[in-house]
Amino acid sequence: MYKQIILFVVLVSAIFGLSKATLAVDISSQTNTSSFDCLKSNGYSYVIIRGLETGQPDPNGPESIENAWDGGMTKVDVYAVPCPLCVSSSGYGQILRMIQSIKAYNVKFGTIWLVVQGAGYWSTYRDENQAFFKDMINGANTDDYSVGVYTSASQWQQIMGSWNGAASYPLWYSNYDSNPSFSDFKPFGGWTSPTIKQYNSDQMVCELAVNQNYY
Numbered sequence: 624m625y626k627q628i629i630l631f632v633v634l635v636s637a638i639f640g641l642s643k644a645t646l647a648v649d650i651s652s653q654t655n656t657s658s659f660d661c662l663k664s665n666g667y668s669y670v671i672i673r674g675l676e677t678g679q680p681d682p683n684g685p686e687s688i689e690n691a692w693d694g695g696m697t698k699v700d701v702y703a704v705p706c707p708l709c710v711s712s713s714g715y716g717q718i719l720r721m722i723q724s725i726k727a728y729n730v731k732f733g734t735i736w737l738v739v740q741g742a743g744y745w746s747t748y749r750d751e752n753q754a755f756f757k758d759m760i761n762g763a764n765t766d767d768y769s770v771g772v773y774t775s776a777s778q779w780q781q782i783m784g785s786w787n788g789a790a791s792y793p794l795w796y797s798n799y800d801s802n803p804s805f806s807d808f809k810p811f812g813g814w815t816s817p818t819i820k821q822y823n824s825d826q827m828v829c830e831l832a833v834n835q836n837y838y
C-alpha cells in the first residue's frame with residue numbers, strides 16, 4: 624500500500640512536471656515583467672523573443688528579454704527574421720548587429736533561431752539562399768552562440784530545395800494542427816527529429832498574442 628502511494632505520487636508529479644515543462648511561447652511585441660509572471664503561472668517557462676525584424680535589430684527585443692528573466696522564465700532564446708534580399712547588409716552583418724544590440728542591453732539569452740520562411744523575402748536561386756544562411760551562421764559563430772532553424776517542410780523546400788546543409792542544427796518547425804506533440808513530424812532537409820514544434824499561431828494568453836510551442 625505504502626509503495627503504491629509513493630508510485631502514485633511519483634507518477635502524478637511526473638505527468639504534472641511534463642505538462643508544465645514542455646510548453647513555450649514566442650513573442651514579437653514588447654512584453655513586461657507582469658505578463659511573463661502571468662505566462663509562468665499558466666505553465667510557460669520558456670520564451671523565444673524576436674531579436675531581428677526583417678534584418679534590423681528589434682528595438683523591443685532586449686527589454687523583453689530582460690523582463691522575461693525578471694518574470695521568472697527559465698529559458699530565453701531569440702529568433703531572427705533576416706532580410707536576405709537587402710543588398711546593403713549581409714547575413715553575417717544582420718546577425719552580428721542583433722547580437723550587439725542585445726549585448727548593449729547587458730542581457731543574456733540562449734539559442735539564436737534563424738527563421739527560414741516567406742519565399743518572397745528570399746532569392747529565387749537556392750544556392751544564394753544557402754550562401755546567405757551560412758553567412759548568418761558565421762555571424763552567430765563570432766560569439767559562440769548556439770544556432771537553430773525555424774522553418775516548415777514546405778517553406779524549406781521552396782527556399783532551400785532539397786539542401787540538407789543545416790541538419791546539424793536543431794529544428795523548430797511549424798505545423799498549426801493544435802496538437803502539442805511531434806507525432807505529425809515527417810523528416811525533411813536532413814532532419815530526422817525535431818526539437819520544438821510551433822503548433823498554434825496567434826493565441827491570446829495573458830492578454831498577449833503568442834504562438835504556442837511544444838518541446
Ligand SMILES: *[C@@H]1O[C@H](CO)[C@@H](O)[C@H](O)[C@H]1NC(C)=O
Pocket residue numbers: 655656657658829830831
Ligand atoms: C503589462 O502588459 C499587459 C499586456 O499588454 C498590460 O495589460 C499591463 O497593464 C502591463 N502591466 C504593466 C505593469 O505595465
